Amino acid sequence: xKLAFVISDQMLAASLLLPLEMWxxxxxxxxxxxxxxxxxxxxxxxxxNQSSNSLAEIPLIPTxxxxxxxxxDIVYLPALWRNPRPVLTKSExxxxxxxxxxxxxxxxxxxxxxxxxxxxxxxxxxxxATTHWHYLxxxxxxxxxxxxxxxYFITESGSIFCAASVNALADVTVYLIERFxxxxxxxxxERNFSHEIRRPYEKYRYFDGDDLQHVDETVVEVQLWxxxxxxxxxxxxxxxxxFGLSARTLSRRFKxxxxxxxxxxxxxxxxxxxxxxxxSTNLKVSEIAYRVGYHDQGYFSQxxxxxxxxxxxxxxxxxxxKIFSID
Numbered sequence: 001x002k003l004a005f006v007i008s009d010q011m012l013a014a015s016l017l018l019p020l021e022m023w024x025x026x027x028x029x030x031x032x033x034x035x036x037x038x039x040x041x042x043x044x045x046x047x048x049n050q051s052s053n054s055l056a057e058i059p060l061i062p063t064x065x066x067x068x069x070x071x072x073d074i075v076y077l078p079a080l081w082r083n084p085r086p087v088l089t090k091s092e093x094x095x096x097x098x099x100x101x102x103x104x105x106x107x108x109x110x111x112x113x114x115x116x117x118x119x120x121x122x123x124x125x126x127x128x129a130t131t132h133w134h135y136l137x138x139x140x141x142x143x144x145x146x147x148x149x150x151x152y153f154i155t156e157s158g159s160i161f162c163a164a165s166v167n168a169l170a171d172v173t174v175y176l177i178e179r180f181x182x183x184x185x186x187x188x189x190e191r192n193f194s195h196e197i198r199r200p201y202e203k204y205r206y207f208d209g210d211d212l213q214h215v216d217e218t219v220v221e222v223q224l225w226x227x228x229x230x231x232x233x234x235x236x237x238x239x240x241x242x243f244g245l246s247a248r249t250l251s252r253r254f255k256x257x258x259x260x261x262x263x264x265x266x267x268x269x270x271x272x273x274x275x276x277x278x279x280s281t282n283l284k285v286s287e288i289a290y291r292v293g294y295h296d297q298g299y300f301s302q303x304x305x306x307x308x309x310x311x312x313x314x315x316x317x318x319x320x321x322k323i324f325s326i327d
Contacts, residue, residue, distance in 0.1 A: 001038040011078040013054035047094035079112030095121035111169040127157040
């Protein structure tokens with residue numbers, strides 16, 4: 001489990017130390033409960049490979065060069081104090097690295113004005129984002145191709161998360177811990193870092209392609225469960241029972257709420273996620289198939305062609321050049 005924390009001059013140390021300590025707590029909880037999972041491999045990296053001074057005047061020293069970190073599971077980008085421009089103008093190497101991380105399948109999480117790192121790298125163009133309230137107008141002016149969500153503390157656009165504040169980043173971190181380590185450990189971390197840290201994640205985030213805007217809260221809960229567990233074998237009768245419903249009732253409520261059956265929705269979710277991974281990462285088709293819940297690459301390819309009229313690699317070839325240029 002590889003985590004990379006970007007350090008930078010004029011950063012807020014809390015925007016690095018809080019999520020880092022939450023992940024350490026999650027790892028200790030996993031070990032104590034004897035649950036399976038990978039050991040954390042944590043590195044601090046910087047654009048110039050030099051130590052950085054935070055607002056707290058705590059020097060932060062990189063533990064690895066950008067070139068040493070080929071692929072991370074999650075990359076965190078810190079909040080910057082005051083005007084971020086002086087830092088942004090000297091971070092070109094970081095932007096190329098962020099593109100490579102994203103294309104390699106990394107999840108990227110930025111907070112406050114640290115979201116500008118993602119914007120400068122071109123990774124937020126055409127996507128939703130948020131930032132610290134004090135910088136909203138400047139962000140809108142500087143990055144007109146980004147769909148700025150002023151009224152949301154968190155945005156989730158594929159594998160990119162933007163948080164408006166350090167507390168919102170804590171919400172994102174609990175959400176990511178749940179994704180990687182499970183609900184039990186995420187809940188334990190949440191309780192230990194204070195109940196007040198986390199508001200209900202789903203109520204404070206904007207999700208690109210959001211299909212959760214309806215009134216059936218149980219269906220919303222099932223949809224969110226599917227998003228978090230799409231790589232697992234999902235049996236609709238067992239899923240319905242888990243939420244205290246019959247398969248027939250769950251299907252009926254899905255149809256009323258979103259016009260699709262649970263299985264149709266799950267398939268759509270998997271294909272949309274696969275499209276995002278094909279567009280923005282270098283992952284093999286077999287790896288993408290596995291990530292979205294299909295352990296048979298041939299079946300996944302057939303299903304993808306049925307939905308998109310092209311095979312996965314043909315889809316990637318068609319759209320990839322329109323999105324990225326390789327630095």
